[in-house]
Amino acid sequence: MTLLLQNVVDLDGRRVDVRIEGPRVAAVAAVLPPGPGDDVLDLTGSLLLPAPAEPHAHLDKALTSHRVPNRTGDLAGAIEAIRLVAAGFTHEDLVDRATRAASEYLANGTTAIRTHADVGVHAGTRHLRALLQVRDALAGLVHVQVVALVSAPFSAAEAEAAPRLLAEAIDLGADVVGGAPHLWADRDAGQALSFDAALRAGLPLDLHTDETLDPSAQGLLDLARRVTATGFDRGTTASHCVSLGVHPLDVARETARAVARAGIGVVALPQTNLFLQGRDVAVAPPRGLTAVRALLDAGATVGAGGDNLRDPFNPMGRADACEAASLLVTAGHLSTRDAWLAVSAGARRCMGLPVPAVAEGAVAEFVAIAAESLDAAVAGAGTSRVVVSGDRVLATTQVHRSVLPAAPGVPLPGAVSRS
Ligand SMILES: [Zn+2]
Secondary structure (H helix, E strand, O other): OEEEEEEEEOOOOOEEEEEEEOOEEEEEEOOOOOOOOEEEEEOOOEEEEEOOOEEEEOOOOOOOOOOOOOOOOOHHHHHHHHHHHHOOOOHHHHHHHHHHHHHHHHHHOOOEEEEEEEEEOOOEOHHHHHHHHHHHHOOOOOEEEEEEEEOOOOOHHHHHHHHHHHHHHHHHOOOEEEEOHHHOOOHHHHHHHHHHHHHHHOOOEEEEEOOOOOOOOOHHHHHHHHHHHHOOOOOEEEEEOOHHHHOOHHHHHHHHHHHHHHOOEEEEOHHHHHHHOOOOOOOOOOOOOOOHHHHHHOOOEEEEOOEOOOEOOEOOOOOOHHHHHHHHHHOOOOOHHHHHHHHHHHHHHHOOOOOOOOOOOOEOEEEEEEOOOHHHHHHOOOOOEEEEEOOEEEEEEOOOOOOOOOEOOEOOOOOOOOO
């Protein structure tokens, strides 16, 4: 069977029909007459967008904000809270929450998720093992990558355990090596531990980088130099990069050029940054976003995602790339199109995945959203959607809304029911 999507509007505003065969787009034309093998779906009124990917999730922590408060509201408070509650995470609890969160992402159109898993004395490799099980269980539905996020050590015992636990996590089957060097007392040692482990294992690297408004944090530039000096070519992603956003513009631009040369993908995470950063600034607090414009202008790959989902690091979140894209427009001042490309094409490049497009031969990962414009699609929270992965429809959401007429029999303009 092939899947024929009729009457969609693509990102460039073209109204087309799209035939999908296996994992790829087989044909695109103004009109494609249905063939005998076509499963036909009329999507009149919908935009067909490259499906988003979530390049930076924490499925092991997801859906726990009601269990433990973040007392200070900042990153330190979130880490303290999660370490308190993590002791009570059973394997079943981890698998259950991660699966429910992944299902939310998928229903909203996200067909690939890179999730970090805490690896440290507070978690051992328990979180990682649970997320590997979820990864394997969801194969064929959601492409899940698991990052071994080795915790920054807050004691001598934790420092001693970190290399051993990271090696164990890699042996268990982690897809990517992670870390958070900006939280280490010795930031260079933190970066070197994860980098050297990725180099030895031949795995991609994805580091929480400079998740701080401290302008002295230069972990991103250090990482770019390390990648360039060693020729590391397994794929490097730097997430957050908050301090880049408070560096003087010429410094930020120079770092952005080094990042582009090194081929590092930067993942912006507006919602969690807006929540956690700038808590100590009473008036006009900084937004805490990385310098997305400087990075794009330098030709660097920029992805974006939602990060934490209703946990002590971020009590909000809809598991919806529209939310991250919307925040990139509002708080990051990107165009809606650039914002959507960040949560879709950019996010997938950061994960080492091919980029979908409404073009013959491209991979067919799409979300169709019922909306009259890209602005309406991204701004809309409860929109009707169809999630397409290859020639299969993986999820549908239908929205039905009714509004009382202004007078009997006289519907309010624009207030028609729609499903
Ligand atoms: Zn994170």
